[in-house]
Amino acid sequence: MDEKTKTKQLKEQLFMPAKKGIATISAEEIKKADEFCEGYKTFLDNSAVEREAVRYSLFLAKENGFEEFDPDKKYNPGDRVYCINREKAIALAVIGKNGTKNGTRLSIAHIDSPRVDLKPNPLYEDNSLALFKTHYYGGIKKYQWTVMPLALHGTVVKLDGTKVDISLGADEEEPCFCITDLLPHLAQEQVQEKMAKAIKGENLNVLVGSRPLDTDDEESELVKLNVMKILNDKYGITENDFLSAELCFVPAQKCRDVGFDRGLIGGYGHDDKVCAYPALIAAIDSDVPDCTCITYLTDKEEVGSDGNTGMQSDFLRYFIYDLAKLDGEEGYRVLSKSKCLSADVNAAFDPTYASAYEAKNSSYINNGVIISKYTGHGGKYDTSDASAEYMGEIRSMLENNGIMWQVGELGKVDGGGGGTIAKYVANMNVDVVDLGVPVLSMHAPFELISKVDVYEAYRAFYAFFNKL
Ligand code: MN
Numbered sequence: 478m479d480e481k482t483k484t485k486q487l488k489e490q491l492f493m494p495a496k497k498g499i500a501t502i503s504a505e506e507i508k509k510a511d512e513f514c515e516g517y518k519t520f521l522d523n524s525a526v527e528r529e530a531v532r533y534s535l536f537l538a539k540e541n542g543f544e545e546f547d548p549d550k551k552y553n554p555g556d557r558v559y560c561i562n563r564e565k566a567i568a569l570a571v572i573g574k575n576g577t578k579n580g581t582r583l584s585i586a587h588i589d590s591p592r593v594d595l596k597p598n599p600l601y602e603d604n605s606l607a608l609f610k611t612h613y614y615g616g617i618k619k620y621q622w623t624v625m626p627l628a629l630h631g632t633v634v635k636l637d638g639t640k641v642d643i644s645l646g647a648d649e650e651e652p653c654f655c656i657t658d659l660l661p662h663l664a665q666e667q668v669q670e671k672m673a674k675a676i677k678g679e680n681l682n683v684l685v686g687s688r689p690l691d692t693d694d695e696e697s698e699l700v701k702l703n704v705m706k707i708l709n710d711k712y713g714i715t716e717n718d719f720l721s722a723e724l725c726f727v728p729a730q731k732c733r734d735v736g737f738d739r740g741l742i743g744g745y746g747h748d749d750k751v752c753a754y755p756a757l758i759a760a761i762d763s764d765v766p767d768c769t770c771i772t773y774l775t776d777k778e779e780v781g782s783d784g785n786t787g788m789q790s791d792f793l794r795y796f797i798y799d800l801a802k803l804d805g806e807e808g809y810r811v812l813s814k815s816k817c818l819s820a821d822v823n824a825a826f827d828p829t830y831a832s833a834y835e836a837k838n839s840s841y842i843n844n845g846v847i848i849s850k851y852t853g854h855g856g857k858y859d860t861s862d863a864s865a866e867y868m869g870e871i872r873s874m875l876e877n878n879g880i881m882w883q884v885g886e887l888g889k890v891d892g893g894g895g896g897t898i899a900k901y902v903a904n905m906n907v908d909v910v911d912l913g914v915p916v917l918s919m920h921a922p923f924e925l926i927s928k929v930d931v932y933e934a935y936r937a938f939y940a941f942f943n944k945l
């Protein structure tokens with residue numbers, strides 16, 4: 478054996494292996510990923526807002542034997558229960574052989590995505606056009622949301638307490654809505670503005686009508702009146718009902734395969750439905766795990782996880798306490814022994830914007846799930862930094878189950894930053910680390926993910942529930 482080969486051997490022994498990636502996966506596995514993603518595409522198209530995501534998740538859960546959780550009932554290993562929080566978050570549990578005695582296994586993803594919410598008093602008429610005033614939700618680059626078809630989604634509660642669910646614009650037969658932008662001919666001043674200022678928050682007004690009510694009466698605001706009449710005919714609502722509503726605009730288009738090879742899916746809301754769906758299916762596919770496993774799909778992550786449907790709410794804690802009580806365990810002890818995958822996306826390396834990333838510590842499309850030891854910003858502020866021990870445990874679990882994985886940070890140091898629900902889970906004294914799918918163009922109306930990465934995420938959550 479010559480010296481060079483020895484050195485090479487030493488390198489192979491001591492250095493990190495070269496990235497494996499999709500090239501090492503069999504055609505059969507890729508086919509499985511493609512098939513899995515057909516289900517994901519349907520989920521995504523049915524989950525424009527968190528209430529719709531809960532409804533569709535519940536439909537899948539009930540089809541697969543999950544029943545509403547009753548804290549006064551006795552459960553056996555393999556039993557499957559769900560618990561819904563205010564129609565906007567859902568927890569699904571599969572009771573383990575050991576119940577909660579050795580802690581639970583938690584996979585937590587969020588089902589809210591950046592969007593354009595209606596203001597409480599949205600409708601007005603200006604120069605014979607009817608518009609809605611909006612207040613954007615989550616981190617968006619405002620210019621991306623202009624001049625594209627938008628759909629209206631949400632729920633209105635009327636004075637008598639009845640609820641109306643609205644979903645209008647996703648179907649090509651239905652009308653859609655739009656935020657206008659200035660034509661280039663007259664945009665000489667606008668295009669000189671900084672990108673953050675070119676489209677102002679107060680200019681995200683959505684065009685919703687243009688024809689006046691058909692009447693001979695000489696009245697003002699007839700276009701607005703006509704819109705209100707259409708809304709009243711269709712949904713039975715009046716202008717006052719906007720006060721007790723949660724309505725928003727999201728991109729109208731359905732998700733699509735992207736690229737000649739159809740390897741990617743483009744769509745709205747991959748962050749974080751692309752982790753929610755695999756975590757949901759992993760729970761559904763679990764038979765009788767050792768520890769009770771829980772998939773929790775939460776709300777409000779995009780605005781800081783505040784509120785009673787966000788991860789900072791005690792909802793999940795109470796659910797776990799209830800499960801613990803059934804086993805005669807103390808809730809806080811169960812939490813202390815629990816382990817969690819914070820199932821959220823991270824930024825995939827984008828060669829067009831390479832300078833925003835640090836190539837050695839970025840995640841790449843088609844390289845499997847990304848583990849982020851920490852997120853946050855600046856000098857690791859606002860994050861839970863997973864311990865070496867827990868990283869070791871998760872790493873072994875992924876390796877032992879042949880799951881394609883990578884590690885990465887969210888862009889280069891001091892380039893910006895972001896957070897996930899991980900730190901709120903960690904605060905409950907639970908071991909937690911972020912594991913999810915890399916995304917290109919995150920938070921844009923049309924985000925991109927790889928089908929293979931979605932499937933690896935499913936395999937990771939399944940292994941976490943059943944093999945750890
Ligand atoms: Mn997210």
Ligand code: MN
Pocket residue numbers: 748779920
């Ligand atoms: Mn996000």
